[in-house]
Amino acid sequence: MRATIAGGGLAGPEAAWQLARRGVPVDLLEMRPLEMTPAHHGDKLGELVCSNSLRSGDLTNGAGLLKEELRRLGSLIMEAADATRVPAGGALAVDREAFSSYITEKITTHPLIRVIRQRVDRIPPGDLVVIATGPLTDSRLAEDIRQRLGTGYLHFFDAAAPLVTGESINMDLAWWGSRYGRGTPDYINCPLDRQQYENLVEFLVSAEKHKPDIEGEEIYFEGCMPVEEMARRGPMTLAFGPLKPVGLTDPRTGREPFAAVQLRIDNASRSLFNLVGFQTSLTWGEQKKMMQLIPGLEEAEVVRYGVMHRNSYLCSPRVLEADGSCRDNRMLFFAGQLTGVEGYIESTASGLVAGVAGAARLLENRTIVLPEETATGALMHYITTASPDSFQPVNINWGLLPPLTERIRAKKLRNEKLASRALEALENMLSRDSLLRG
Numbered sequence: 001m002r003a004t005i006a007g008g009g010l011a012g013p014e015a016a017w018q019l020a021r022r023g024v025p026v027d028l029l030e031m032r033p034l035e036m037t038p039a040h041h042g043d044k045l046g047e048l049v050c051s052n053s054l055r056s057g058d059l060t061n062g063a064g065l066l067k068e069e070l071r072r073l074g075s076l077i078m079e080a081a082d083a084t085r086v087p088a089g090g091a092l093a094v095d096r097e098a099f100s101s102y103i104t105e106k107i108t109t110h111p112l113i114r115v116i117r118q119r120v121d122r123i124p125p126g127d128l129v130v131i132a133t134g135p136l137t138d139s140r141l142a143e144d145i146r147q148r149l150g151t152g153y154l155h156f157f158d159a160a161a162p163l164v165t166g167e168s169i170n171m172d173l174a175w176w177g178s179r180y181g182r183g184t185p186d187y188i189n190c191p192l193d194r195q196q197y198e199n200l201v202e203f204l205v206s207a208e209k210h211k212p213d214i215e216g217e218e219i220y221f222e223g224c225m226p227v228e229e230m231a232r233r234g235p236m237t238l239a240f241g242p243l244k245p246v247g248l249t250d251p252r253t254g255r256e257p258f259a260a261v262q263l264r265i266d267n268a269s270r271s272l273f274n275l276v277g278f279q280t281s282l283t284w285g286e287q288k289k290m291m292q293l294i295p296g297l298e299e300a301e302v303v304r305y306g307v308m309h310r311n312s313y314l315c316s317p318r319v320l321e322a323d324g325s326c327r328d329n330r331m332l333f334f335a336g337q338l339t340g341v342e343g344y345i346e347s348t349a350s351g352l353v354a355g356v357a358g359a360a361r362l363l364e365n366r367t368i369v370l371p372e373e374t375a376t377g378a379l380m381h382y383i384t385t386a387s388p389d390s391f392q393p394v395n396i397n398w399g400l401l402p403p404l405t406e407r408i409r410a411k412k413l414r415n416e417k418l419a420s421r422a423l424e425a426l427e428n429m430l431s432r433d434s435l436l437r438g
Contacts, residue, residue: 002027003358004126006141008045008115010077010344011336011351012132013107017076018355019128020112021438024362027126028107031119031138045115046080046103047096049160052266052274054081054092054345060415062396066345066375067092068419069426070352073376074438076106077348086268087186089178095268123148123332128362130324130354132335134347135311142312149319149326154340154391156219158311159226159279162287163304164297166271169263174296179247187264188273190296191250191257192243200293201238204231207286210308223342223395226308227278242277261294272303281308313340317388322369322380323357324350330367333358340383342393349376349396360435368436371425372402 003019005012008030016026033043055063070078084098108115121140123129133141135158146152169188176185192200207228220229230237239245243259250257266272280287284305291297316339319326324339326332335354336347353376360368370377378400383391394400401418408414430437 001025001127001362003128003130003362004124005029005130005132006120006124007130007132007134007336008032009132009134009336009347010046011134011347011354012130013045013103014075014077014348014351015130015132015333015335015355015358016107016113017110018074018352018438019359019362020110021074022356022359022363022435024112024128024359026113028113028115029118029120029124030115031117033117035119044100044104045107046077046100048094048099048344052086052093052096052099053088053264054094055343056090057092058090059419060412062375062398062400063343063345065419065422066349066379066396068423069374069376070345070349072423072426072430073352073356073436075348075352076103077344077351080106084268086265086270087184088265089183089186091264093265096266098268128331128333128358130333130335130351130358131338132351132354133338135313135337136309137312137338145314148332149314151315151318153312154315155310155312156221156393157281157308158221158224159281159308160304160306161275161278161280162291162302162306163266163272163274164263164291164300164302166273168299168301169273170296170299172296174263175251177248177251181247187262187276188296189248189250190261190263190294191245191248192259192261192295194258196293196295197239197243197259198235200290201231201235203290203293204228204282207290208283209281209286210283221311221342221393223393224279226281226306228280228282238277261297278306280306282306311337311393313338313393315388315391316340316383317386317391320384321367322377322384323361323367324354324380325357325361330361337393340391340393341379341395343395346379346394346396349379352376353380356436356438364435368433371429373425374422375401376426378402 002025006029016028058064080102084094122144174190245260262276263273324333333354335351357368382400
């Protein structure tokens with residue numbers, strides 16, 4: 001009896017960890033560094049390729065609730081995140097290198113997990129199989145999945161933001177701060193007056209983009225929209241989006257700027273910074289010109305330019321059950337962004353579900369499905385029951401959870417009640433199910 005997992009991102013190692021915790025030997029297959037993807041840069045497991053932020057840690061935020069549930073369920077990814085955390089106000093951000101190193105060390109030294117570096121061209125054989133190869137799943141494996149499931153992939157384009165060195169940011173123009181002064185001042189803010197903002201928007205609208213390496217319509221995920229595409233939606237879109245100045249006060253003027261570009265700490269030594277909301281598909285030359293239009297970044301040293309790549313995902317409502325298994329083969333599971341969850345925490349959650357549910361199926365021939373009242377259960381319920389004709393990748397949000405029986409107008413109080421109900425439902429299930437407890 002042995003489980004086979006394809007994919008060494010976040011969902012794959014999480015699934016492997018959960019299976020091994022329950023005594024199931026695991027082969028974890030990962031093609032890097034033998035072959036790389038357009039988004040990855042190294043050979044470690046759990047590499048974050050877009051941002052070091054795992055979003056809000058507040059329980060009144062859906063992402064915060066999801067992270068707390070994962071902690072209570074014994075998530076390796078959350079253990080790594082908490083161990084490698086860097087300052088980011090109310091958000092959970094990590095030192096990306098330390099984060100992936102932590103996960104790699106834990107997985108490779110576990111006595112029941114064997115990491116095999118090989119390319120996966122077909123769904124591998126095994127007593128239980130988890131496919132967690134991510135949104136950049138290789139075309140040969142993708143074709144095998146298509147043939148096995150009898151359904152096509154949907155797709156959208158995804159883009160990453162540039163990284164710059166901290167020492168190259170002009171702090172005579174920029175300043176440290178967080179919105180409304182909450183927490184510690186963990187973001188660098190570059191203020192723009194109205195003319196500077198309009199010049200930036202005008203440039204973004206006309207700047208040259210990289211051409212996609214595939215044919216077809218460009219379908220962008222709303223939660224990761226390239227900055228130039230946002231600019232094309234209207235002259236004030238960015239000012240009400242990632243460049244909104246609300247809650248920021250320029251210490252030199254004592255006033256809120258017209259707009260502000262924020263930079264998030266990318267590593268523990270605070271030497272690298274990520275431009276918040278500036279995921280982009282512009283050519284590298286145009287990205288350099290873009291920086292020169294942002295006060296404080298005129299001489300910024302770019303260590304990684306933004307890139308765009310195609311993300312693929314299953315039409316999960318047609319083929320998957322709420323535990324991540326295939327409807328026509330309950331020993332074959334899918335996890336991660338390939339299932340239509342969007343985001344690092346969401347990918348981790350689906351990997352944890354596949355690992356726990358896979359262990360239940362393999363060891364006790366039963367199904368484990370988390371309550372829909374929990375963020376984890378609601379996420380899995382949505383991606384497997386949504387309308388297949390309009391299914392798109394989704395982040396965790398309060399709208400996925402069943403409404404409260406009582407009507408509460410105050411948003412914060414309502415979210416607190418939803419979070420309390422979720423954690424109570426999870427604890428009740430944990431108290432009854434020894435396998436879920438691990």
